[in-house]
Amino acid sequence: MNNKALIALLILVYVGCSNQEAEYVENPQYALRVPSNFPVPPTTPDNPLTAAGVALGKKLFFDPMLSGNNQVSCATCHIPELAFSDGIALSSKGISGKSLMRHVPALINLAWADNGLFWDGGSKNLESQAFAPLAHEDEMFQDLMLLEQELTQNTQYSQLFKEAFNQEISSNLVMQALAQYQRTLVFAESTYDQYVRGEDEVLLNALERDGYTIYLNKCAQCHASDLFTDNAYHNNGLDASFDNTDHDELFLGRFRVNRNLEDLGAYKTPTLRNVMITAPYMHDGRFETLEEVLEFYNSGVQDSEFLDPILKSENQVGIALSAQDKKALLAFLNTLTDTQFQHLN
Numbered sequence: 001m002n003n004k005a006l007i008a009l010l011i012l013v014y015v016g017c018s019n020q021e022a023e024y025v026e027n028p029q030y031a032l033r034v035p036s037n038f039p040v041p042p043t044t045p046d047n048p049l050t051a052a053g054v055a056l057g058k059k060l061f062f063d064p065m066l067s068g069n070n071q072v073s074c075a076t077c078h079i080p081e082l083a084f085s086d087g088i089a090l091s092s093k094g095i096s097g098k099s100l101m102r103h104v105p106a107l108i109n110l111a112w113a114d115n116g117l118f119w120d121g122g123s124k125n126l127e128s129q130a131f132a133p134l135a136h137e138d139e140m141f142q143d144l145m146l147l148e149q150e151l152t153q154n155t156q157y158s159q160l161f162k163e164a165f166n167q168e169i170s171s172n173l174v175m176q177a178l179a180q181y182q183r184t185l186v187f188a189e190s191t192y193d194q195y196v197r198g199e200d201e202v203l204l205n206a207l208e209r210d211g212y213t214i215y216l217n218k219c220a221q222c223h224a225s226d227l228f229t230d231n232a233y234h235n236n237g238l239d240a241s242f243d244n245t246d247h248d249e250l251f252l253g254r255f256r257v258n259r260n261l262e263d264l265g266a267y268k269t270p271t272l273r274n275v276m277i278t279a280p281y282m283h284d285g286r287f288e289t290l291e292e293v294l295e296f297y298n299s300g301v302q303d304s305e306f307l308d309p310i311l312k313s314e315n316q317v318g319i320a321l322s323a324q325d326k327k328a329l330l331a332f333l334n335t336l337t338d339t340q341f342q343h344l345n
Contacts, residue, residue, distance in 0.1 A: 027052045027164060030180070032111060035188035037196050037226045041111040047127055047176045049183060052164040057181025059160065060174060065150055067140040069095050074133070074178070077104045083274035083338075084108065084185060089285025094139040101250050103285035106278045108271050111183040115231040119267045119283040120254050126179035127172075144171040187273050188226075191335040196226065204335060211332025218319050219272075219329075221310050228272035228336065234308040235265040237301030237318065238282060253283075264306045276337050290333065294326045 030049035034041060047053075060066060064073040076093050078084040084107035090099040102119055110117075116124060123129035133139040134147075151157045151169045161169045164177060192212075194202035204212065215223070224230045233254040242252055242264050249256040254263035267283045281287040287296065301311055301318035311318055321329070 027166075030054050030184070032184060033186050033188075035186070035193065035197075035226075037193060038109075038188060039112065039227070041183075042114045044125075044179075044183070047179055049180050050164060052160070053177050053180040054184055056160045056164045057177035057179070060178055061181055065154075066134065066142060066147065066174075067095060068142045068146075071095075072140050074130075077139075078107050082106070083187065083278050085278040087279065089280045089288075094136070095141045096138045098138045100138060101247055102283055103280065105270065106274060107182055107185050108187050108273050109227055110185060112227055113231060116257075116268070120257050121233060121268060122257050126182055127175045130175045130178050147171060147174070187338040187340075189340040190273070190338040192332075193226075193338070195335070204332075207328050207331040208335055209332075211328035211330070214321075214325050214329050215332055218321070218325075222269045223272045229269045231269065233263055233266040233268050234310065235263070235304070235306045236267075236297075237303065237307050237311055238286070238296075239265055240302040240304045242306070262306070265304070266306075266308070272333060273336050274338055275333050290330060291326070294321055294329060297321065298326070 027050040030051050030053070032041065032049055061074045061078075064071050064076070066073060072093065072095060077086045077091050079086055086093070086104045089103060090101070091104050092099045094100065105119065110126060113126070115121065117126065117129045118132070123132060134142045134144065148169055148171055151161075151174070157169065161167065161173060161177075165173050167173060191202060191204070194200060195204050216225075222230055222232070222234055222236075235253065239251075242255075244251045252264060254266040254268075255261065257263075270278075270281075275281075275290065279288060279290070281290070281293050287293045297311075297319040298321040299318065301307070303312065303317045307317070
């Protein structure tokens with residue numbers, strides 16, 4: 001059985017198990033911090049945030065026991081100091097030591113991620129998402145039955161699962177706890193946030209304001225504020241041909257998942273929040289700097305029949321950016337850095 005089939009089977013198992021609702025007894029609801037400049041997050045009635053569930057998820061997230069060799073945790077690749085990214089184009093930190101085929105995404109404001117996860121939307125929600133890295137031979141490569149046994153043998157975990165779910169330890173409850181914790185990773189204390197909320201008389205300087213205007217005119221269609229992502233999928237012209245079907249069609253973008261030709265080469269819009277500390281960029285980490293990214297949109301977008309119409313007009317393929325435009329945009333993007341959550345380990 002290949003990795004794609006195995007992961008699909010695990011997700012089906014989860015869906016089946018999720019019908020067995022956990023009982024939340026004497027476990028107060030967790031009050032998610034929703035910034036005033038954010039939309040209301042989607043509800044998760046099948047896995048409500050609770051104080052004990054979030055605490056359990058955090059402990060699991062940083063525990064290498066979740067990997068087959070007990071040496072790789074979720075935080076190995078999702079580093080809090082880097083806004084839960086890893087600073088590497090294609091990570092080789094997994095069990096096999098082989099480079100992954102896609103760049104590790106930052107974990108930012110996932111409570112609002114309601115349109116699929118992974119670069120191609122291959123996972124519907126956070127509860128099913130974690131099965132993929134746990135099972136993948138180049139990532140954590142964990143046998144879920146063995147994981148349940150290891151966790152059950154740990155007296156502390158047995159107590160924590162009881163407090164969170166009032167049930168015995170199971171792999172689907174591991175996923176629910178991890179999902180709860182990740183939904184609490186809210187980033188909204190940047191200079192920009194303080195500015196738009198009128199806090200402490202924080203202002204943007206002239207260059208940052210110019211960058212904000214350019215962002216609104218040329219970037220906000222996909223990087224919609226104030227989440228700075230539309231949670232949708234776009235072919236942004238990184239490539240012009242899509243005939244490489246290796247690795248379970250990993251290079252075909254969203255089409256790999258929904259078989260819609262309009263989504264050939266389309267990948268999920270990453271948030272611009274903390275973009276200054278989440279290099280490198282794009283789904284394969286091909287750009288090391290933001291300067292490279294901006295010049296790509298200015299002069300490097302590759303035309304194809306699948307290019308998103310947003311990036312194509314009668315006179316332009318891509319986004320025309322002058323040197324001053326790029327300077328101003330970089331100044332504005334710097335105001336989106338939130339340092340408050342760089343030490344959540």
